[in-house]
Amino acid sequence: MIYVKFFASVRERVGVGEISLLMPEGGVTVEEVLSLAEDETGVLLQDAHLLAAVNLQHVPFSGVVHDGDEVAFFPPVTGG
Amino acid sequence: MIYVKFFASVRERVGVGEISLLMPEGGVTVEEVLSLAEDETGVLLQDAHLLAAVNLQHVPFSGVVHDGDEVAFFPPVTGG
Amino acid sequence: MIIKVQQEDFEPMAEMAAYPVDAIAGAGGSVTFTGTVRDYSEAADILAMEIEHYPGMTERELERISAEAARRYDILDSLIVHRYGHLAPQDNIVMVAVWSRHRAAAFDACRFLIDLLKTSAPFWKKEVTLAGARWVTDCPGCRAGGREGHTHAPYTHYSHTQLK
């Protein structure tokens, strides 16, 4: 399984904070996880300024995702 | 009169914090006030790294001193 | 290195006074940045601020940047406190404190930490105004140069220059 989390405005658009996806055969990138999440939720996210993290670390969308990973999508951060 | 003040290590070398000098005819510079102060106190100060102020403002040694002015001599400041 | 991510308010100097003395022995000075909730934005009066964060990742990011600051600058130690949840205008949001022997390193490291925190720590601000609640956005495209020529986030694009 891949555990996908959404935060802030992305969470509000999707309507939930967390979904699980079946791990596809042959491995996936963050980009592909986002597509799978869009299919699953029916919400288009590709046009947003999204950042991604895998297992609590910032990653580029080309980053590889493994079975059991936690993948998060969120808008640019605005803390501080 | 010219009112001369000494601070910190300069005050300790001179032995007093304050002396008064008669205003010479024709005006003086800060440099000349220092010479007069040396004559008056018997303590040589020209070899020290001195800073000067006239009426509470930093001035160069070429600055002009008027009758009634307060002239201060002190080492480089070390506050903060 | 101390990192605190908390809902409760904090008092910057109480945090600094409580800092373990051994870690900062020999400090000649400290530099502290404190960020507060403003009572206005460019668009409206702010009634409240909601801060969402990513538990776990937040602490990890703050530890990462603190370690990076310690590597780059000649400092003795650093402290970061960041709140989440419901905040009122003028509440403290964040503090970054750095101790060093010489002040230049403390200034540099403190600025480095708050700059990096603002671009990497997973916190998101939502401003509550009379007109409703809106996410504060920091759109990289807009930041790089105006409103044309880039794709920007479709969610409410609000006050993006405000919190830099």
Place this chain on the structure above:
Amino acid sequence: MIIKVQQEDFEPMAEMAAYPVDAIAGAGGSVTFTGTVRDYSEAADILAMEIEHYPGMTERELERISAEAARRYDILDSLIVHRYGHLAPQDNIVMVAVWSRHRAAAFDACRFLIDLLKTSAPFWKKEVTLAGARWVTDCPGCRAGGREGHTHAPYTHYSHTQLK
């Protein structure tokens, strides 16, 4: 602009909390530098620190540099507190706080103020150690490059690199 030159100890955050609210309305953050008495120098353990100042000129210089900071940087206001008299190790000596809408101006102005204070405000530190009391000196010649090739102050030339 607030300037305080005092013998009494101070608490940086209490000073900031007491700051007139109107003067800093709209602040998004503040930067504070706090300078403390160290418990060692390059030469010896420090038992105490005596700070002499030039009453009248001190306040005037601090006002002058505060006005200069306000002219150079986009800040809302600034506060300087500096002690004189007898201090113990780890006591606060000085604090400089700056409020601004955007944090870059507060960092720049705070650093500008403490840098300028250290070269222009008429304060002099004397360190008391077991070996005796010695003036801290900040010799411009030494600062510019080592011990040779310049005239330096004949009075005790002590620990000149320490408090930069």
